[in-house]
Amino acid sequence: xxxxxxxxxxWYDTSTGDTICILIKTxxxxxxxxxxxxxxxxxxxxxxxxxxxxxxxxxxxxxxIGLHILGKFNFTHRLYIxxxxxxxxxxxxxxxxxxxxxxxxxxxxxxxxDLPVEKNDIPFKVEFLPLIHSSLTLGYRFELENKIIAYCxxxxxxxxxxxxxxxxxxxxxxxxxxxxxxxxxxxHLNPEIAARIAVESQAKRLSLVHFDxxxxxxxxxxxxxxxxxxxxxxxxxxxxxDMEIEL
Numbered sequence: 690x691x692x693x694x695x696x697x698x699x700w701y702d703t704s705t706g707d708t709i710c711i712l713i714k715t716x717x718x719x720x721x722x723x724x725x726x727x728x729x730x731x732x733x734x735x736x737x738x739x740x741x742x743x744x745x746x747x748x749x750x751x752x753x754i755g756l757h758i759l760g761k762f763n764f765t766h767r768l769y770i771x772x773x774x775x776x777x778x779x780x781x782x783x784x785x786x787x788x789x790x791x792x793x794x795x796x797x798x799x800x801x802x803d804l805p806v807e808k809n810d811i812p813f814k815v816e817f818l819p820l821i822h823s824s825l826t827l828g829y830r831f832e833l834e835n836k837i838i839a840y841c842x843x844x845x846x847x848x849x850x851x852x853x854x855x856x857x858x859x860x861x862x863x864x865x866x867x868x869x870x871x872x873x874x875x876x877h878l879n880p881e882i883a884a885r886i887a888v889e890s891q892a893k894r895l896s897l898v899h900f901d902x903x904x905x906x907x908x909x910x911x912x913x914x915x916x917x918x919x920x921x922x923x924x925x926x927x928x929x930x931d932m933e934i935e936l
Contacts, residue, residue, distance in 0.1 A: 690715050690834050692859065692896075692934040693734050696727020699843075699865045699899040700751050705908055706930040708751040709842065709899050711861065715833050718742060718813060722829070722840050722861070727930065728755030737765050742811065745772035746842040747826040748779055756784050760795045767798035771811070773827050777801045818853055820844035821876045828853045836936045839892070842899060845876030846886065854890035858936055862886060863899035864927070867910070868917045877901070880914040884921035895925040896934065 696707035708725025719741040814832040828841040839854040865877035887895040911927040918925035
């Protein structure tokens, strides 16, 4: 199983990276986490013969703007888009005229699921819980090929993040804030809190993503965040675009 970080920025694209999008490539499935502008690279990595599942955490534009270019792809199997209650209605509004090409005109079948779904609609184990953000945001936990991957995007510290990451082989968390920075009105993680979640959950590995583009203006600043996280949880890495991890 391979994890490919297609986009690692939060808020907007810069020379350090595209907005958030992560691919989990297994032997049977392509699983995409969020649809920032990094999504445009996904066809470089996926197996087009395998079913593709896209899980959206929430509807801030840096997490869904990549849906604008769905017509670029040609998935052999249909694309399944999964998200919180209301996802169908929201996507039918935003990914539609006059804003974008409608989902029913991209050239292949797309099915949108409002979670939760019937047990057999998703052929692998996935759990989701609400996190703490300015709008409802879902975190996810996947069990794939005897590995556990947890994804905690935009959030402040919360017990649900720890639950999702419990004993995970890989925990992927956002790291929008710089070391020491915190805001109760705009909940996000800094590297210390992300590492704390990894420690409390007994995760095996931590990858930091979703670096606020206005705060992290260089990869050197990401490296500093990585070092701060390592002081708390030694197996921490600050992800960059096109980085790959084997599990």
